[in-house]
Amino acid sequence: MIFNRLFCNRGILIQNFRQHGWIGILFLVTLLFSLPLYIGTQYIEVPLEITSLFQANEIHLVFALTFPVAIALLLFRYIQTGAPADLYHSLPLQRKHLLTMNLLTGYVMILLPIWITTGITGWVWAVLDQPSYIFSGHDIWMWGVTMSIFSLFMFTLTVAVGMCIGQSILQGLTVFGLILIPVIFWGVYELHLQRYLLGFTYNNSSNFNMEKTSLLFRMSSMGYYPPEWGELGIYAAITCILFVLCYVLYARRHVESATQAITFRIVKPIFRFGFMFTLVLLGGAYFTRIAPEGSGVWGIFGYLLGGVVGYIGAEMIIRKTWLIWSSRLLPRFAVYGIVVGLILYIPVADWNGYANNVPSKENVQMVRLGGDHYIYVNDKSVKLDDSPFYSDTPGYVDAVLALHQKIVHSDLPLLERVRNQNSGQNRSNDEYVLIDYQLNNGKTMTRRYQIPEEEFRQELAEVKQWEDYKSTTYDTYALDEDVRSIGIRSSLNSERKVFISDPKLIREFKELLKSEILNQTYEDQLSSWESFASIEVYQDYLDEASSKENLDRPSHSVSYQFKASYGRLMEWLKQNNLYDQLTVSAEDMASAQFVKQEIDNPGKYRMVYPEPNFVDVNIDGNRQVATKNKKIISDLLLRQRTGFYTDQDTVYQIKLNSVRGPNIYMMLKEEDLTEEMKAILVNQ
Structure with a gap:
């Protein structure tokens, strides 16, 4: 009897594992298939060195988000249904004992599969002779710690939410809604500020904020940015807070609140406002996106419609019926509407000074x-x-x-x-x-x-x-650092390229390139012509002291454009017998084909760029004009347009048929054509 009065009640534990243990076993099986079995059966000819096991396979991150939630929903299903709630709470156990047993069961069902998988992964790592992935024991350990903390966070969050929600389905939806709120706020609310606040730095930090505040969004980048101890510590601390909150809420939760949508009165206005504000943002974003050109009314209508639907939807969820009319419905809606309106208006109001603020x-x-x-x-x-x-x-x-x-x-x-x-x-x-x-x-x-x-x-x-x-x-800082080599690739023919590795030539080329960049005119910077070539500067840290200081910064490259206006750099290529290796001559081309492309969509801007299929497949069925005139081909090799946005324009898609090697695709505007080109296009 004494043992039954204590927190560790064997009857509850045995019942939990007998009734719900299958999901823990399923969790273990999915983890084993997704990590050790995957690593042990993959074959890569050149082993891939990774710094985190999340780089090998990210599917188990989905399991860390879903299985803990499912385990919590099953273990605490008894508080969400009428008869089981009465039965369990009639047992000679205090609520804190009952809660402890269920939390303990959940933690065991989560941690045991994770650490069994961690141990088996370590064994696979030790016995493989030719592994496809190269990693360290520390990476295995960090995988176990990370999966444990994130899984426990999701489990404890689900339990805490369940104390405020009286329906299992709504409980699960609310959990995922909570971890999506940062995405909605930083994503959709930023769209509102972007639309109505001049100068707002949209897209400047939204991805960072979403990753840091939304676990669901963070999972998508785990393979590229493995979590560090600081981030794990934050989630562990939040889990501890939620753990304490579960006891506080459970002690105050009424048994008869089972099957109710919201179990605490104080939570109802929070739920109403959150649901309504979310639909307001989504409605405004959607209707602004589909609005006709020049119309600002659609966005306002989207906000109003989202507010009405959001408030009515929240009321229907709370009351579990569509019969929600009462004398307090409209006054309460007005209060919520005013609050939402102020949140939308105050940040973009002219009087707050944001848009007109220019520092002295x-x-x-x-x-x-x-x-x-x-x-x-x-x-x-x-x-x-x-x-x-x-x-x-x-x-x-x-x-x-x-x-x-x-x-x-x-x-x-x-x-x-x-x-x-x-x-x-x-x-x-x-x-x-x-x-x-x-x-x-x-x-x-x-x-x-x-x-x-x-x-x-x-x-x-x-x-x-x-x-x-x-x-x-133009990132000229890279030209002041140590450079291992420089690669130059023709913009016309990617097979024509040169590499410079001689230190003297590298030094001369860097100085000339930096000088040409810094001497550009405004017109040079706005040039709509394709560059002569692309430049890749491969940096390296050559001396021993520099290498030790930059262990986390191995060699990398910085890209530059070799513009046709860089006359001195072009002359340097000729002096060093590199120019001919990059150029394509008219003798290398057999013929040129022209196809006219008309863009006529007023107000609907689109990107226009060289499209091989437009010539080869003749998408619009337009007349094609071909020529073998070497003068025309030479002129084409000296000019080609970069991609640009337009709603109305006449463009010629052009294909240069090579004698050998790849064909060249380019485009010109109608005003770019020479007299010779215009003549053949008119006469044929």
């Missing part, structure tokens, strides 16, 4: 355009140090402030530009401007804009003439 020169310490810079190291995106990309040059700061001042005082069609961007459209003459100010008070002020280039040409030209802008935008 006296308050600006440094400025940067273009945002953060990243490099890939060990398949991870690593942010570079900010300091080299900021400038305190007075003239450059003045130019940026003048551009910013004109933007905030202009009448930009913000809503329309946002819609075009979200639908994958753009305008060919739009510029993205991302400004970061480091202020004297130690804070950073960031603004982002999409502006029409022709309206801000003077201010943009003033900014882009400075070396401070060019060095940051």
Whole structure:
């Protein structure tokens, strides 16, 4: 009898394992199939070195999200149904004893499969002679710890939610709704700010916030960014808080609340508001996306419709009936509507000063355009140090402030530009401007804009003439570091390439390339012509001291464009007998084919680029014109358009048929055609 009064009640434990133990066994089997069996049976000719077992196979992350939730739903099903709730709570056990037994059962059913799988994975790792994946014992240990913490978090969260929800299905949906809330907030709410708040830095940190606050979103990047001890510690701490909360809520939960949607009165307004606000955001986002061009009413209608549907839906869920009308329905809806309206309005209101805030020169310490810079190291995106990309040059700061001042005082069609961007459209003459100010008070002020280039040409030209802008935008920092080799690849024919490894030639090439980049005119930077070639600068850390300091930064590459306007660099290639290895001559081409492409979709911008199928398959069935004229082919080899956005234009898709090697596909606008080209297109 004494033992039955204690927390460890054998009867409850045996009953739990007898009734629900099968799901723990299923959890074990799925883990064994997804990790040790997978690793032991894979064959890769060249073994792949990994830093986390999540890189080998991510499917078990799905099991960490689903099985703990299912286990919690089954173990605590008794508090969600009437008869079992009465039965269990009539036993000679205190609630804390009953809860402890069920929590203990769940933890065993979760941890035992995980650590059995961890042990078997270690054994497989030890006995394999030719493994497909190379990893360390520490990686196995970290996999077990990570899976344990995340699984226990999901289990305990489900139990805590179950104390506030009286239906198992709604309990499960609420759990996944909670871990999706950050995605909805940072994703959909950012769309609202993007639509109505000029300068808002959308997409600047939303992915980071979603990963850090939503476990569901975090799972998608686990293979690339394995969790560290700090992140695991946060989830472990939250799990402990939820553990305590389960006891607090369970002690106050009424038995008769089983089968009710919401068990505590205080939770009902929270549920109503959360459900309503979510549908308001989704409704506004959807109707803004499908709205006709120039219409802002659709978005407002989406917010209103989402609010009505969200509130009615929440009431129907809470009351478990569609008969929800009462005298308090409309007043309560008005209160919730006002709160939601204030949350949507206050951040974008003109009087809050966000949109019109341009710092004074006296308050600006440094400025940067273009945002953060990243490099890939060990398949991870690593942010570079900010300091080299900021400038305190007075003239450059003045130019940026003048551009910013004109933007905030202009009448930009913000809503329309946002819609075009979200639908994958753009305008060919739009510029993205991302400004970061480091202020004297130690804070950073960031603004982002999409502006029409022709309206801000003077201010943009003033900014882009400075070396401070060019060095940051075109990553000239890499040309000041040690370089192992340089690869140059023709833009016309990828098979034509050269590599430079001689230290003297590398040094000369780097100096010339940096000089050409910094001497670009504004027109050079806006050039709509394809580059002569692409350049890949392969960095390395050659001396022993530098290698030790940069163990986490192995050699990597930085890409540059070799523009046709880089005359001195072009001459250097000729002097060093490299130019002919990159060029394609008219003698290498047998003929040229022209196909006219008409774009006529006013207001619906689309990207136009060289399309091989447009010529080879003749998608539109247009007349094709072919020529063997070497003068025309030579002119074509000297000019080709880059891809651009347009809603109305006439383009010629062109195919150069090679004598040997790959054919070349390019395009020109109608105004780019030479007289000879126009003549053959008219006469044939």
